[in-house]
Amino acid sequence: MTEVKVTNLSKSFGSFKAVKNLSFQVSRQEVVCLLGPSGCGKSTLLRCIAGLEIPDGGTIEIGGEEVFNGDSGLNIPTESRNLGMVFQSYAIWPHMTVFDNVAYGLKVRRSSKNEISDRVQKALKTVKLEGFEKRFPSQLSGGQQQRVVLARCLAYSPRLLLLDEPLANLDARLRDEMRFELREIHEKTRTTMVYVTHDQGEAMAISDRIIVMNEGTIIQIGTPHQIFEEPSHPFVARFMGDNNVLEGFVSVFDSCTVAVDVPGLGSVRCRGPASRPGSASISIRSKHIVLSQKRPDGENTFKGIVSRSVYLGDSIEYSVLVGETSLRVKSLNTSIRFMPGEDVWVQLNIENLRCFLEGSDGKG
Amino acid sequence: MERVNSKNIIWTLTVAAVLIINVYPLFWLLWGSFTGPEGFTLKYYAELFNKADFGRMFKNTWVYALGSTLLALAIGIPMAIAVTRTNMPFKNFIRLGSTIAFVSPPWLNAMAYIFLFSPNSGFVNVFTDKYLGFKILNIYSMTGMVLVSGLFLYSYVFITVSGYLESIDSSYEEASVVSGASKLSTILRITIPLARPSIVTATIFSLIMSWGMFATPAILGIPVKIYVFATEIYMLLNSFPPKIELSAVVAVIFSALAIFIWFLSSKLSRSEDIGKYVTIGGKGGKKIEIDLGPYRFLMAGGGILLIFSALIMPYLIVLLMSLSKTWFFELSWNNLTLANYHYVLFELSNLWIYLKNTLVLAVTVSLGVIVIGTVVSYIKVRTRIKYRRHLEIAAMYTIIVPASAFVIGIIWTWIKPPLVLYGTLWLIFLGQMSRSLPFGVRNCSDGFQQIDVSLEEAARACGSTWRKIMTSVTLPLMKYILLGTFVLTFLSSARDLLTPLFLAAGSAKTMTLSVAIYYLWGETRIGESTALSIMLILLTLIIYLPLQKVLERSTDLDD
Ligand SMILES: Nc1ncnc2c1ncn2[C@@H]1O[C@H](COP(=O)(O)OP(=O)(O)O)[C@@H](O)[C@H]1O
Ligand SMILES: [Mg+2]
Secondary structure, eight states: OEEEEEEEEEEEETTEEEEEEEEEEEETTOEEEEEOOTTSSHHHHHHHHHTSSOOSEEEEEETTEEEEETTTTEEOOGGGSOEEEEOTTOOOOTTSOHHHHHHHHHHHTTOOHHHHHHHHHHHHHHTTOTTOTTOOGGGSOHHHHHHHHHHHHHTTOOSEEEEESTTTTSOHHHHHHHHHHHHHHHHHHOOEEEEEESOHHHHHHHOSEEEEEETTEEEEEEOHHHHHHSOSSHHHHHHTSSEEEEEEEEEEEOSSEEEEEETTTEEEEEESOOSSOOEEEEEEEGGGEEEESSOOSSSSEEEEEEEEEEEOSSOEEEEEEETTEEEEEEESOTTSOOOTTOEEEEEEOGGGOEEEETTTTTOO | OHHHHHHHHHHHHHHHHHIIIIIHHHHHHHHHHHEETTEEOOHHHHHHHHSTTHHHHHHHHHHHHHHHHHHHHHHHHHHHHHHHHBOOSOHHHHHHHHHHHHHSOTHHHHHHHHHHHOTTTOHHHHHHHHHHSSOOOOSSSHHHHHHHHHHHHHHHHHHHHHHHHHHSOSHHHHHHHHTTOOHHHHIIIIIHHHHHHHHHHHHHHHHHHHHHOOHHIIIIIGGGTOOOHHHHHHHHHHSSSOOHHHHHHHHHHHHHHHHHHHHHHHHHTTOOOTTTTOOOOOOOOOOOOBOOTTHHHHHHHHHHHHHIIIIIHHHHHHHHHHTBSSSSOOSSGGGBOSHHHHIIIIISTTHHHHHHHHHHHHHHHHHHHHHHHHHHHHHHHHOOOTTHHHHHHHHHGGGGSOHHHHHHHHHHHHSSTTOOOTTSHHHHHHHHHHHHHHHHHHHHHHHHHHSOHHHHHHHHHTTOOHHHHIIIIIHHHHHHHHHHHHHHHHHHHHTOOHHHHHHSTTOGGGOOHHHHHHHHHHTTOHHHHHHHHHHHHHHHHHHHHHHHHHHHHHHHHHO
């Protein structure tokens, strides 16, 4: 069942188009991440759903009910959309105790005293903050403040929870911990969530589906596994980290393979049919590149020179210069270490290469 | 829909109030200076320029304003740097003393310095005449006026510059010290250039404030016929028949000059924000402390001497004057008396009216300023309403119009039908509102800017309406800023002499304590006048001190 339905949404600031004609849906009880580099319009999109920004056009439905329609001019104000929202800056009211912060949404909804206190207790229990009711926000740590904000939204059981980079202000260790807790909280409450982040690890850990955005448009929608393993666009491959993306053009093609000429590297053979020559990008994960001292058998072997070698304990990271192209290589075999200046052979296994042809809508 | 309407009604009323209080009088001021019975005319301008003493008055005004400003800068800037960036001892004492000096009645110092330096009976002059054979200073002179005004204006410079320095990070200076620069060159090359915007602002506003200052040049200058802009206007209004057209001309000339200078300075400091640094206070983390070595005691000595001569000594002297039988205090127990207080309390007719007027004005003006200030700055900071920038300018520009010029506009506006307010407290209320509104708008804007907008958005997302957000989130978070604004406006209204004096129309019904003090002084009833001054100070202290405690505690809580 669909909880959020965004259709052809756009939003400009002056002449700058922050969100360009976006459409997507979020199912009930689903956690969906909006993932993309900073400045790509994620927050703007989220704030449009919340009603804090008024879009220029398109429609937004929440729970089957239209809350915004650019054509008819319908715009249900934020306070009537029955949402919860978590801000990057927490936005805990400093002049209210934890109890009052969490109770706010219930008081606004004119719940009875007993109900308020029951629900506040329950929400605080969900976020593991029992016993903190009388504290003021300034007496809490960053992680605890984050929990208060979550409890504040959960207390009145909104139909949709919007989170804008909620973990960005926490230190790395706490952030990892909170990822799992957010997931746990979702297991308990089953609230539909739209979650904005620029951190791919966070998106992978938390979401059922990821929407990758760039420059105000959606690049790919899919499960974390799909996004990671089958990026549909070089941008996604690049953004999901750890990928080497090489630009070239198709020189030879047949029904099942293509040869892509990468300037400064050479010709690389990839899977995938191509119907015509044209530009193409190739991506390969750094852990999939194989280094060896002697020339290996098979296709796609290149001679290079190690320019950097960093020992990381469980792996070794190299930069290898092949012609003019620098490749990032991650070797899990720590028993052999190449040193800078050493000659190595590089093999790009055809099984691990993804090829994106220009002009075929990013689909490789 | 009901919600949208209530918002719109508040907006409309506020815009109307700002226009009536701040903009409308300017129009009538111009009207008054350019029209005669026969319509448009320049004859009053011609009359003024042909007046024999106009040139002298013009020159006096500049000498007085520039002299006071330079003195204030020479004292205020080094003290501000010493207090915010060095290890000088007694910082808090100097800071507190300067703040109190800034909110003290401006005529106090003039009275005290007359006691010390009046040519024939001044305490110091008599003393040096007797033992050294010469008199140090005749306080009834341009030098005396500059000295006394500078000793007041420094507090404004100090507060502006130190507040600014406190709000900016001292990592620039730390970087300079780390890279091996000496203390002095760090101060000269880093601190002073950093403080430049606030120094430019302090200079311009000191100039404009000294054009508006009335009490000091009136008490020290009028007896020896040294007229500056504000006293000239007063004389024109009080001549018979009142030369109200000429006073409008003088007011227009000086307003135009002030606005011109301000434009020039905003180009200099590249800041068009009217009165950007007029707020009092400012928060800061830990700041670098440049080690002054043994000079820190010298600096502290200077600071203590300054607080003594600008604040403590004048207060003590005025207290002594109020307690002495003869005009000028003699060092003997026999000379002490409470008669002046007895007179003021029990024989001065209308005391209770003056007191009531003072309090009514102070309370209503303070309330008016925080209400209008809150709405105007809310519109400015939080909405996208089309002409919000214009509204802000309309509410703030009076800060660059000399006080004594603007009251003339107010007289012109309300002296004739349809609405004659001349001679009522309303007129003084309107005058003080226009004077204090810029401070209110500035303080409240700072407040709204400090409150992250997501605090309000979070409340909306929780389902709260605009009204509920205002009362449950925004205004509670603003309460210390509102309280601080209330206190400052209250104090400046209670000690204001110029507005009630110019607008009271000489009627006891609209006189305030400050006007009564000025009239008593004019009648050479020194003891009674100083006794009433002391009572006014006590009154303000009773209100100020408890609130000051609350305000201090609130800034502790924030961190
Ligand atoms: N209120 C605004 N006025 C003007 N530009 C804005 C405003 N809000 C966001 N933008 C611009 O829109 C773009 C997208 O912003 P945002 O949605 O905050 O990005 P993200 O959250 O993905 O980092 C940015 O380039 C930003 O500068
Ligand atoms: Mg963002």
